[in-house]
Amino acid sequence: MKRRFVFPRSLQYLIAIAEYGSYTRAAEALYVSQPTLSQQIKQLEESLQTPLLDRSGRTVQLTDAGKIYLRHVRSAWDEIDAGTRAISDVQDLSRGSLRLGWTPITDHLTCCLLENFNYLYPGITLSTLEMPQDDIKDAVVEGRIDIGIAFTKPFSSKIQSSKIDTHILFEETLCLAVGNAHPRSGQTKPIHAKSFGQESLALLNKDFALRNHIDQYCSEHNISPHVAIETNSLSVIIEMVQFGSLATVLPSSIVRSQCGLYAIMPSPELPHKAVSLISRKEGYKSPASLAFAELASEWSTRRLEETPTRKLKPCPLAEKETPEQGEKTVNLPHPLKGRPIVKAAVN
Numbered sequence: 001m002k003r004r005f006v007f008p009r010s011l012q013y014l015i016a017i018a019e020y021g022s023y024t025r026a027a028e029a030l031y032v033s034q035p036t037l038s039q040q041i042k043q044l045e046e047s048l049q050t051p052l053l054d055r056s057g058r059t060v061q062l063t064d065a066g067k068i069y070l071r072h073v074r075s076a077w078d079e080i081d082a083g084t085r086a087i088s089d090v091q092d093l094s095r096g097s098l099r100l101g102w103t104p105i106t107d108h109l110t111c112c113l114l115e116n117f118n119y120l121y122p123g124i125t126l127s128t129l130e131m132p133q134d135d136i137k138d139a140v141v142e143g144r145i146d147i148g149i150a151f152t153k154p155f156s157s158k159i160q161s162s163k164i165d166t167h168i169l170f171e172e173t174l175c176l177a178v179g180n181a182h183p184r185s186g187q188t189k190p191i192h193a194k195s196f197g198q199e200s201l202a203l204l205n206k207d208f209a210l211r212n213h214i215d216q217y218c219s220e221h222n223i224s225p226h227v228a229i230e231t232n233s234l235s236v237i238i239e240m241v242q243f244g245s246l247a248t249v250l251p252s253s254i255v256r257s258q259c260g261l262y263a264i265m266p267s268p269e270l271p272h273k274a275v276s277l278i279s280r281k282e283g284y285k286s287p288a289s290l291a292f293a294e295l296a297s298e299w300s301t302r303r304l305e306e307t308p309t310r311k312l313k314p315c316p317l318a319e320k321e322t323p324e325q326g327e328k329t330v331n332l333p334h335p336l337k338g339r340p341i342v343k344a345a346v347n
Helices: 009-020 023-030 034-048 064-091 104-109 111-120 133-142 158-163 209-220 234-243 252-257 287-300
Strands: 096-102 124-130 147-151 164-172 174-179 200-204 226-231 248-251 261-264 273-280 319-321 328-330
Touching: 009 023, 009 034, 009 064, 023 034, 064 287, 096 133, 096 287, 104 111, 104 124, 104 147, 104 209, 104 234, 104 248, 104 252, 111 124, 111 287, 133 147, 133 164, 133 273, 147 209, 147 287, 164 287, 174 209, 174 234, 174 252, 200 209, 200 234, 200 248, 226 234, 234 248, 234 261, 248 252, 252 261, 273 287
Parallel strands: 096 124, 096 147, 200 226
Antiparallel strands: 147 273, 164 273, 174 248, 174 261, 319 328
16 A cells, blocks of 8 residues: 655645646645635745745746745655655565674574575665673663574563563574594594583683583583683684684584584583574564564574585585595694684683
8 A cells, every 4th residue: 555644735735836826726636625725825824924926917926935935845745755655665674774683602593594584685784783692681672772682591580571572493402512633523422521621612701691501511510611712702712623622612503504513412411592582572663673583483493404514515624535645634724813812711
């Protein structure tokens, strides 16, 4: 249905009179009586305290003041019409914007979702901001972002539940991740909690939810983890594990999607965590926000079909046989060049 916009009736009448040069013809074109039209123009001129139309000749002409005023009236008409069309574009998702907040973990886990959304709605501008999980909740409540993608269980406090809607997209298992150079590379048996505590780990810092989950697991099982490196960059952690002997803890689907990483399940298992969509419970929700939430729910049921694995293409980190000696070698490009600075633990 075509959207109509409201424009002051007296201004519509002024435009019509200027076009037709006659009160009678303008009234006929607008399907109103001539007295009604005349009364509206009289009230307009009185409000402006100046005549807009010269009625002394055979045709009605604009006065100098009328010409200037009509120019602004037409400009206002065009602006209001453009605004009305822009609203229609937003409603049908041909344009608009969407602000997302996520953690480094949900960044990696939901990239395919963003690709899907951009493909379906190329006119929507996506703005993403990576931040600690507690900041995501605050940003949603304060309206600084439209939707947050969190790595946790649903928020249970009364304050949060009164302000936030939480929808679980899918659950993730956490595992120990190692690279080709790690002694446990290729291990299929679970790693006992005691052995887990002996690993040198590269982890996110304590601002992030994943690190809190790991620390809680270690505390519950009396483990004193050896954190060799901590950083706020998940990409740095992944590359360090791929190219070195450090280990880390990651969601299993991230390990599957990364070339040169191998998953080892701890025993007892690390707690399962959920990737959840969070939004404000009350207040305006843009069409883009509603469309993203709907797509996210649908995508979460088929995401494993889209998640790329290292088996889909040759992996540059895969072990190869050297023809001369028959020994296994690993091709390692220069790691971490130009990457963020990390904090190394000092023993």
